[in-house]
Amino acid sequence: xxxxxxxxxxxxxxxxxxxxxxxxxxxxxxxxxxxxxxxxxxxxxxxxxxxxxxxxxxxxxxxxxxxxxxxxxxxxxxxxxxxxxxxxxxxxxxxxxxxxxxxxxxxxxxxxxxx
Amino acid sequence: xxxxxxxxxxxxxxxxxxxxxxxxxxxxxxxxxxxxxxxxxxxxxxxxxxxxxxxxxxxxxxxxxxxxxxxxxxxxxxxxxxxxxxxxxxxxxxxxxxxxxxxxxxxxxxxxxx
Numbered sequence: 001x002x003x004x005x006x007x008x009x010x011x012x013x014x015x016x017x018x019x020x021x022x023x024x025x026x027x028x029x030x031x032x033x034x035x036x037x038x039x040x041x042x043x044x045x046x047x048x049x050x051x052x053x054x055x056x057x058x059x060x061x062x063x064x065x066x067x068x069x070x071x072x073x074x075x076x077x078x079x080x081x082x083x084x085x086x087x088x089x090x091x092x093x094x095x096x097x098x099x100x101x102x103x104x105x106x107x108x109x110x111x112x113x114x115x
Numbered sequence: 116x117x118x119x120x121x122x123x124x125x126x127x128x129x130x131x132x133x134x135x136x137x138x139x140x141x142x143x144x145x146x147x148x149x150x151x152x153x154x155x156x157x158x159x160x161x162x163x164x165x166x167x168x169x170x171x172x173x174x175x176x177x178x179x180x181x182x183x184x185x186x187x188x189x190x191x192x193x194x195x196x197x198x199x200x201x202x203x204x205x206x207x208x209x210x211x212x213x214x215x216x217x218x219x220x221x222x223x224x225x226x227x228x229x
Contacts, residue, residue, distance in 0.1 A: 043205065093159075
């Protein structure tokens with residue numbers, strides 16, 4: 001398996017534009033997570049899905065952020081409109097259910113810069 | 116609420132010397148504990164985990180960690196550091212038997228000096 005695949009790796013956009021980040025989890029994994037990493041706040045869990053259903057989106061900072069998982073092999077995180085303070089590295093991760101003690105596997109991240 | 120503290124932002128150690136990266140946690144009930152490593156411009160990679168059983172857990176690349184319930188700690192250790200171990204290390208916790216997901220510490224930058 002190629003692991004968790006995220007695209008794009010880097011995104012530079014202007015303030016006010018819509019940004020869509022994409023993630024392909026590892027096949028067979030039941031959970032999918034979106035994290036944001038910044039110097040100031042570290043790693044924050046934004047939202048996670050179980051079997052394509054959003055379970056907890058309490059970490060989503062504002063209504064400008066939305067996430068979908070239309071099927072087991074694809075998820076998107078959308079920011080509309082984007083703002084400079086959204087600049088961060090966004091990680092997608094997945095893990096199998098196999099009990100609550102399994103570890104998550106992370107993608108390489110998308111570095112978002114909003115200018 | 117669950118939380119993780121990594122009290123050191125930066126740890127420097129000479130190559131060949133033992134290293135320790137500290138982690139303490141707070142969680143209701145029994146914890147599941149994890150260590151991840153992040154190299155520059157890469158995602159987090161799983162190193163090791165404690166679920167139950169032996170308090171000393173061995174993981175990838177010669178790393179190990181010791182679970183200490185009384186001190187609520189899960190320090191990461193390696194007997195002999197390599198320059199290639201230089202990276203950002205994250206400790207994470209999740210309560211067992213709960214649907215709650217991982218909470219990560221703030222990370223510790225390890226630098227191994229040649």
